[in-house]
Amino acid sequence: xxxxxxxxxxxxxxxxxxxxxxxxxxxxxxxxxxxxxxxxxxxxxxxxxxxxxxxxxxxxxxxxxxxxxxxxxxxxxxxxxxxxxxxxxxxxxxxxxxxxxxxxxxxxxxxxxxxxxxxxxxxxxxxxxxxxxxxxxxxxxxxxxxxxxxxxxxxxxxxxxxxxxxxxxxxxxxxxxxxxxxxxxxxxxxxxxxxxxxxxxxxxxxxxxxxxxxxxxxxxxxxxxxxxxxxxxxxxxxxxxxxxxxxxxxxxxxxxxxxxxxxxxxxxxxxxxxxxxxxxxxxxxxxxxxxxxxxxxxxxxxxxxxxxxxxxxxxxxxxxxxxxxxxxxxxxxxxxxxxxxxxxxxxx
Amino acid sequence: xxxxxxxxxxxxxxxxxxxxxxxxxxxxxxxxxxxxxxxxxxxxxxxxxxxxxxxxxxxxxxxxxxxxxxxxxxxxxxxxxxxxxxxxxxxxxxxxxxxxxxxxxxxxxxxxxxxxxxxxxxxxxxxxxxxxxxxxxxxxxxxxxxxxxxxxxxxxxxxxxxxxxxxxxxxxxxxxxxxxxxxxxxxxxxxxxxxxxxxxxxxxxxxxxxxxxxxxxxxxxxxxxxxxxxxxxxxxxxxxxxxxxxxxxxxxxxxxxxxxxxxxxxxxxxxxxxxxxxxxxxxxxxxxxxxxxxxxxx
Numbered sequence: 001x002x003x004x005x006x007x008x009x010x011x012x013x014x015x016x017x018x019x020x021x022x023x024x025x026x027x028x029x030x031x032x033x034x035x036x037x038x039x040x041x042x043x044x045x046x047x048x049x050x051x052x053x054x055x056x057x058x059x060x061x062x063x064x065x066x067x068x069x070x071x072x073x074x075x076x077x078x079x080x081x082x083x084x085x086x087x088x089x090x091x092x093x094x095x096x097x098x099x100x101x102x103x104x105x106x107x108x109x110x111x112x113x114x115x116x117x118x119x120x121x122x123x124x125x126x127x128x129x130x131x132x133x134x135x136x137x138x139x140x141x142x143x144x145x146x147x148x149x150x151x152x153x154x155x156x157x158x159x160x161x162x163x164x165x166x167x168x169x170x171x172x173x174x175x176x177x178x179x180x181x182x183x184x185x186x187x188x189x190x191x192x193x194x195x196x197x198x199x200x201x202x203x204x205x206x207x208x209x210x211x212x213x214x215x216x217x218x219x220x221x222x223x224x225x226x227x228x229x230x231x232x233x234x235x236x237x238x239x240x241x242x243x244x245x246x247x248x249x250x251x252x253x254x255x256x257x258x259x260x261x262x263x264x265x266x267x268x269x270x271x272x273x274x275x276x277x278x279x280x281x282x283x284x285x286x287x288x289x290x291x292x293x294x295x296x297x298x299x300x301x302x303x304x305x306x307x308x309x310x311x312x313x314x315x316x317x318x319x320x321x322x323x324x325x326x327x328x329x330x331x332x333x334x335x336x337x338x339x340x341x342x343x344x345x346x347x348x
Numbered sequence: 349x350x351x352x353x354x355x356x357x358x359x360x361x362x363x364x365x366x367x368x369x370x371x372x373x374x375x376x377x378x379x380x381x382x383x384x385x386x387x388x389x390x391x392x393x394x395x396x397x398x399x400x401x402x403x404x405x406x407x408x409x410x411x412x413x414x415x416x417x418x419x420x421x422x423x424x425x426x427x428x429x430x431x432x433x434x435x436x437x438x439x440x441x442x443x444x445x446x447x448x449x450x451x452x453x454x455x456x457x458x459x460x461x462x463x464x465x466x467x468x469x470x471x472x473x474x475x476x477x478x479x480x481x482x483x484x485x486x487x488x489x490x491x492x493x494x495x496x497x498x499x500x501x502x503x504x505x506x507x508x509x510x511x512x513x514x515x516x517x518x519x520x521x522x523x524x525x526x527x528x529x530x531x532x533x534x535x536x537x538x539x540x541x542x543x544x545x546x547x548x549x550x551x552x553x554x555x556x557x558x559x560x561x562x563x564x565x566x567x568x569x570x571x572x573x574x575x576x577x578x579x580x581x582x583x584x585x586x587x588x589x590x591x592x593x594x595x596x597x598x599x600x601x602x603x604x605x606x607x608x609x610x611x612x613x614x615x616x617x618x619x620x621x622x623x624x625x626x627x628x629x630x631x632x633x634x635x636x637x638x639x640x641x642x643x644x645x646x
Contacts, residue, residue, distance in 0.1 A: 087606065088602050088603075088605070088606050091606060091609060091611070092605075092611050095611065111607070111608075111609070112609075117608070117609050118609035119609065151401075151501075156590075156599060156602060156603050157602055157603055157605075157606040158606070161398045161603060162397050162398055162607070165397060165398055165399050165409050166397070168399075169409065175399070176399075176401045177398075177399050177400070177401055178401055178513070178593050179401070179593055179595065179599065179603075180593045181590050181591070181599075181602070185591075185593070188478060188482070189482065189593065192478065192482035192483060192500065193482065193500050194482050194500055194501070194512060194593075
């Protein structure tokens with residue numbers, strides 16, 4: 001009996017010792033490789049971003065970003081375990097190590113990035129969004145001030161909650177926030193008439209509206225209340241993981257800049273191998289130099305990524321393009337050469 | 349010899365528990381320091397920056413987090429005490445019916461209890477909110493025009509405005525806890541010996557008077573302990589408020605934790621506030637219990 005108890009004690013000590021991980025050099029990237037799978041936190045409830053299909057697979061731009069990470073880290077885009085998280089759960093999940101990284105339409109802001117705040121590190125922005133309001137077309141509400149003293153359905157635990165407050169406070173108009181924990185409940189509350197308007201990122205409003213029975217009866221007001229740059233994130237202080245994530249996102253954007261697609265990547269690779277003078281392409285695809293190694297990845301990680309998901313524009317068009325279920329104009333998300341803000345630093 | 353062995357096991361178990369706690373605390377503090385966060389409650393004094401639909405005391409978004417938490421605690425208290433009273437009324441009413449002699453009423457009472465106890469509380473709350481309130485088209489006025497007004501914005505009774513969120517939570521919690529309380533009341537009444545019923549009947553007392561004057565005083569000591577634990581359950585179940593959009597302390601802490609990133613401190617405050625809430629409830633019930641016992645001894 002006594003030996004059993006001491007045995008249990010020493011095992012708990014051992015386990016707890018493992019959990020604290022005293023070593024300085026440890027990176028989550030090693031753990032991902034050791035486990036040979038990536039645990040990705042997603043929403044699972046936003047069409048176009050991450051949505052659970054009826055066949056049990058996830059789909060959307062956030063999901064493709066997870067696949068790109070898995071292709072770069074592990075060489076296989078399917079080695080991803082998805083964890084659906086609510087807005088409130090996501091930061092705790094990343095802090096406790098339940099997930100490796102977050103690809104869940106999360107707004108980058110100072111408090112979340114700073115080590116005195118949520119202490120995350122963000123990868124480059126994958127979708128530039130802005131907060132908006134949706135109302136029923138027949139409600140005669142045209143601007144923010146028409147919503148004076150009305151109820152507005154809001155998701156709690158998001159930046160939305162603060163932005164809507166700032167927006168109404170700045171024009172000295174009072175309103176009643178009805179807060180739900182889940183976007184589906186925000187939609188239900190709005191559709192059932194508890195609130196005159198619902199507020200969220202404009203992309204989410206468009207995504208939600210695409211699922212309504214009569215989408216044409218609802219309008220998104222022209223007011224844009226905030227900048228919402230959505231970006232993947234990992235736990236702060238883990239430079240190797242966050243560096244790798246950063247350059248995977250840049251590789252998607254850079255591939256689009258160079259016209260490298262899922263379809264022509266193999267051609268480009270042969271071209272690079274046969275033409276020593278194409279220095280830039282050779283470095284990008286890992287034929288020459290050791291850019292991948294510097295990140296702790298394979299030198300051909302870019303090839304793996306593009307083969308798996310295509311470039312940034314292809315991912316966008318697949319889920320949010322004009323022929324998708326949730327068409328959202330590219331706007332700021334165009335390349336800098338087409339009037340947007342997406343640009344990649346050089347792969348040197 | 350035997351006692352010494354028992355003592356050893358106790359010491360070992362105690363050591364195990366203490367070392368587990370130590371490891372846990374050590375784990376948390378090293379991880380907090382590692383991610384650049386020591387324990388810190390300074391954020392309580394910072395501006396909250398979010399609005400609240402319901403507040404008992406004046407509140408604006410420029411008040412600080414500590415005040416927002418207090419408002420949340422008061423919101424919790426409000427819904428807990430209102431449902432406590434309603435659940436008790438429902439529980440005693442149904443409990444007395446199911447211990448009574450009317451077969452139809454007894455059947456209806458057991459139908460209610462069986463039905464309510466088989467369904468998770470969360471589903472019931474969502475039902476009361478989304479189906480019960482939000483699906484109401486226009487106003488349900490009926491014969492009570494001006495006194496009672498029910499719409500998908502909530503209930504207005506004698507000029508008092510109850511939001512749809514508060515009302516759904518109040519009804520959901522009361523109906524749910526009422527079912528459990530009624531079983532406790534029925535058990536208490538049935539624990540009184542049959543002779544007592546026959547005794548007051550032979551004295552010529554009416555059924556309801558006999559129930560109140562003779563049976564209930566003897567049933568209460570058996571009812572109170574169970575009632576206390578149901579009250580405590582009700583208080584804890586009130587945290588499901590977040591599902592129906594009511595700003596209770598848990599919902600507000602949830603927002604605060606995501607805004608400040610202070611999950612551990614936030615949960616500690618949450619634990620303390622519930623601890624105090626339940627201490628208040630259980631002490632009140634103990635007081636009642638002692639009163640009752642001393643009253644019966646005389």
